Amino acid sequence: MTDTALVIGGTRFIGRHVVDDLLDHGYEVTIFNRGNHENPFADDESVTHVEGDRRDDTDLRAAKLSVDPDVVIDCVAYYPEDVRVATDLFADADGYVYISSGAAYGVEEIPKREEDTELCACTDEQATDDSHETYGPRKAEGDRAVFAAAEDGVNAMAVRPCIVYGPHDYTERLDYWIDRVLNHDRVVVPGDGQNLWHRAYVEDVASALRIVAEEGEPGEAYNVGDRRLVTMEEMVEVIADAADTDVEAVHAGERELAAADLEAEDFILYREYPHVLDTSKLAALGWESTPLAEAMERTVAEHSEADRDGSEHDPGREAEERVLGVLDTV
Structure with missing residues (x-):
């Protein structure tokens, strides 16, 4: 039986590479987004598109019911509450993977390690703010939401990329x-x-997300970045x-x-x-960089x-x- 994957996002940069990687590895893929950007998979019959707002719980629940995915890759969780809602809704998935960020680390040290480096603190005000200054704290609080969900039995994990580059990078x-x-x-x-x-090639980020969904340990975070800096x-x-x-x-x-x-x-x-992010933990799962x-x-x-x-x-x-x-x- 073919595994199913739901990609929340899926049409712009990291998300479209995630879709390609999942397809290359035999998944049936559904993308869920608002449809505000051109869909590169519009003519691809192997990719289903469900339209909706991930911040609307009803829309997200409808997507879950229409797909019942084995794997969920969450590309557009920008607020901690997004992660809490998703980990609750997809609690029965084989793997829920949240895209966090190297910006979640709250101290400067070389390299930054998942188990050792302190995360940013996040106030209630920062958790709902959309400014660049609160990006790291919000991502860190999303990580903590993943850890809490895992303690409740959800197969939830986080991947922390550094600066991502590669084809179709709209950040330019x-x-x-x-x-x-x-x-x-x-x-x-x-x-x-x-x-x-430290930078991370986008196809390597995509493969990291899939590998963590398949092989990662619930409640764990994994750095991803080029192996050669x-x-x-x-x-x-x-x-x-x-x-x-x-x-x-x-x-x-x-x-x-x-x-x-x-x-x-x-x-x-x-x-x-x-x-600089230490990527040895991810490599131990079998991940390799391009x-x-x-x-x-x-x-x-x-x-x-x-x-x-x-x-x-x-x-x-x-x-x-x-x-x-x-x-x-x-």
């Missing part, structure tokens, strides 16, 4: 850097280029290699950036303190066919040129 964070590499010979890299922000300068070089082009990564310190009224934080994916060069080749290829350029993250090429001009006079 990496698209900014790809666009720079494809269109310019010289790219400003803030600082000394050695800052480190790269600095910001190395990231630019990997992009250039994937695009079969040459680029010069030019380091710019505080003084040089200030000449163009810029700061290091104006460059997307810059993080002063390293953010080789970095292969992951970036797929990412760059899809970027070249899309209309994303990361311009919303652009500090301004004219400002960047001013920084380069200052550096050239040193």
Whole structure:
């Protein structure tokens, strides 16, 4: 008998890769969302679409009754109450997996480990707030909801990705850097280029979610990220290699950036303190990450066919040129 999977979300970025991964592994898949975004599986008869709002308990219950899934992958639980409702409703599923985040960790240490690193605290006010500042606390409280559900006998687990990149990434964070590499010979890299922000290839996140649903322990959380980490300068070089082009990564310190009224934080994916997740716990379940060069080749290829350029993250090429001009006079 074929296993059934319900993907809450399922059409934009991580969710669409989750659907592809589940299909590749023989699942019958249903996606549940509001239908506000283009459905890439609209013409795929192997994927059923149930329309509804995950924050409407009646809609979610109707989806559960129509599918009665073996596995539930929850891609759009942004509030702790979302997780509490879902773990109650899908208490009889073989596996409920909540997408948490590396942002759930509340202290800075290298690496961050599931069993050892403290999670963010979350106040009642933060639990219902939708700002960027409360994202980590909300995700952490969602984790605690998973742990509580598991104590009540629910097969609930959490997966904590770091920054996710790959094809169809609507956040366009990496698209900014790809666009720079494809269109310019010289790219400003803030600082000394050695800052480190762990990233996770989206197909690896998708496979992690399935593997945790199948093999994970209830009440446990699992980090996911590339097994090979790269600095910001190395990231630019990997992009250039994937695009079969040459680029010069030019380091710019505080003084040089200030000449163009810029700061290091104006460059997307810059993080002063390293953010690194230990992924050994996930690997012990049999998960493997895609080789970095292969992951970036797929990412760059899809970027070249899309209309994303990361311009919303652009500090301004004219400002960047001013920084380069200052550096050239040193």
